[in-house]
Every structure is written in structure tokens, then in C-alpha cells.
Amino acid sequence: MKNKYSGFIWLVVLMCALATGLSFLDRQVLSISIIEIKGELNINDTDYGLINTSFLVGYAIMFTLGGILIDRFGSRKGLALSVALWSVATFMHGFADNFYEFALFRFILGVGEGGAFPGVIKAVVEWVPKKNRALANGLAIGGSAFGAVVAPPLTVSLMDSVGWRGVFFIVGGIGILWTLIWLFFPQAKSENNHLNKELSNNRSDVPPLRKQLLGLLKSKEAGTFILIRFLLDPIIYFYMFWIPKFLNETKGVSLEIIGNLFWIPYLALGVSNIFGGFVSDTVLKKTGDVNLSRKAVMGFAALLTASAIFVRYTDSVGVIILLLSSAFFAHGLWITNYITSIGDMFGKNSSSTVVGLSGTAGALSSLIVNPFMGVIIYRFSYNPLWIYAGVMYSVAFIIFTLAIPRIKSISNS
Secondary structure, X not given: OOOOOOOHHHHHHHHHHHHHHHHHHHHHHHHHHHHHHHHHOOOOHHHHHHHHHHXXXXXXXXXXXXXXXXXXXXXXXXXXXXXXXXXXXXXXXXXXXXXXXXXXXXXXXXXXXXXXXXXXXXXXXXXXXXXXXXXXXXXXXHHHHHHHHHHHHHHHHXXXXXXXXXXXXXXXXXXXXXXXXXXXXXXXXXXXXXXXXXXXXXXXXXXXXXXXXXXXXXXXHHHHXXXXXXXXXXXXXXXXXXXXXXXXXXXOOXXXXXXXXXXXXXXXXXXXXXXXXHHHHHHHHXXXXXXXXXXXXXXXXXXXXXXXXXXXXXXXXXXXXXHHHHHHHHHHHHHHXXXXXXXHHHHHHHHHHHHHHHHHHHHHHHHHHHHHHHHHHHHOOOHHHHHHHHHHHHHHHHHHXXXXXXXOOOOXX
């Protein structure tokens, strides 16, 4: 008999996709509107780098803390608080008049968004059976890419009609509306999820916090996931924070054209999030081999990211967009199966915490690297950053394969 909640789980996944979409929409608005803001408020490249850094500080702090809290209290409360906080912070950007106010609101935005991905991964683990989790994760985190798809044309269009301040007011308000809707959703509980025992959310088997953290930090598997994010996250932040300026300053691409074209790589990312989950789940259902289903997609993705290297060799905007789309598509394949692998190994009690720890590692790495990106670009060029983006996924895949020969559950899931 079909369970009455079996259809509801995909509504949960849809809401998760909207949440991650809003998170990337909110953070991307500044990367587009800064082209006008820096002239109006006299904010230079150094200031902009520090504003981004303030976001990463808040993000790094809350990614782990958010993951821990969401593992303890569930995705309903955790996501509601997370989205509400960052949406209010986004709204407050519209009142900013100087560098210091932007830095403060950006920090609060980072604190709020730190709970986004641990929250949606927790929701997937709470509601979705393992055989469908890669696809569900792909849909949930794929929303982030579609948020980024919408951000450039929406920001440019709204700036023409309501100004850059109005853009922040509008997108912040949308997030507050999402929060109100989400609070009507039930908390996942064993009594309303009979699809599978793994959907149970029994708190009694959650270990004490200190013991759980120490155990994870001593785990080679958790350490591997943390190291991979430390190596790779600066790449995606480079894409998010610097590509519009790269196109504008080095290729002479206008703000209007950026708005018309920069959504394409993010569309490729969103499609690949879903496609990567679909392929992985299909392989799993046919072979029953979790290790093969996740790593085959990740290995292919690692090779495909090499397309980023060739951005430095062309002045054609069309070719650049094509190469970026290829790199973004590869990242979508990678990140969906990376996050699903965490769920496969650490289950419902620790998956959000591991996602949080790895996310914090990535944010800390980006926090260290981001200020130097401006220095590298100023003293040399964008070329070293494109080379790093093109080779490090393959390095990370080799590390992953050697450190974790087989993906298998090491926790009650």
C-alpha cells in the first residue's frame, strides 16, 4: 500500500531546492550589483574582497554549528531559523551606506546561510529512502544553481526599475515568505514516516555531542571529506565572487551582457546536480554497488573540470561561457555525489554534522584564499586561479579514492 507521505517527501525536497536557490540568489545579488554600488558608495576592490571575507567568516562559524544543531533538533526548526536569519540580513543590505554596514550584513548573511546545506541534507536523510537519495540531493542542492541562474538577469532587471537597494528588499522578502510556509510542514518523525526504518528520527540513539564530535574528528573518512572541501571550495567562491568582474574588466563585457549570459553556467550546474543524482541512483539500482555508483560519476566530473584551464586562452565570450558551463556542469556532478556519499556513510545521526564540518573547512580555506585572490589578480592575472580550478578536482578524487577505497555505512543510518 502506498504510504500517505510518499508523495509529500518530494514536496519537502522541492522546498529544500527553493531554500538553496534563495541562498545562492541572495549571495549572488551583490556580485552583480557591486558594479554599480562601488561607484555610488566608493567601495574599491580591496573593500569588496573584505566584504566577501566577512561573509565567509560567518559562513565558516555557522556551517559546523548549524550542522550540529540541525542534527540535534531536525531540519524543520533548523532550516526555518537559517532562512529567516539570512533573509533578514539580505533585506538589510538595502539600507547599507558604507563598507562597514555591508561587511556587517554580509557576516550575518553568512551565519544564516551556514545552516542551509546541512539543513537540506538532513531533510533528505530524514524523509527520503536511500535508493532515491542521490536524486533527492541533486534536486535539493540543484536549487542553488537555479538561484544563481536567476540572479544575474533578475538583478539587472530589478536594478533598472527599483535600483540596487530595491533588489535586496525584494529577494529578502521572498526568503521571509519561504520561512512562513516551511513552518507549516511537520517535523519528520517515525510515526508519520513508515516508508523505511531509515526515515526514523529517534533522538535516543544520538550520541552525546562531545563524544560525537571527537569520534568524527578522529575518523579518517570524515577527515577525508573535510580535506576535500578545504581544497575545492575556493574554486566555487572564485567562480561566484570574481567571474562577473573578470568578464567586465578583462574582456570588456558590459553589465547587460553579463546579466544575459552569466546564468548559462549556473543552468548547467543545476541540470548536472539533478542528472548526477539520477545517474548515480540508476547505477545503484542496477548494480547494488554504492561505491561504484558514486565514484564513477565523481571521477568523470573530476576530468571534466579541466575545461576551466582553457578559459585563459580565449577572448571569445561565447567560448568562455561554454568552458565555464562545462566546468560548472562537472562541479554539479561532483558535489551531488560527494554529499550523497556523506549520507551513505554517516547516516541520519551524523550526516549534517559532517557536511557542516566539511563546509566550515571549505569556508575557512576560502577565507584564507579570498583576500589573496585580489592580490594574485592585481600582481599577475586571473590565470593561476583558472589553472588551480582545472586540476584540483582530479587531485581531490585521487585522495578520495585512496583514503576511502569503498563507500559503505560506518554509522547507524
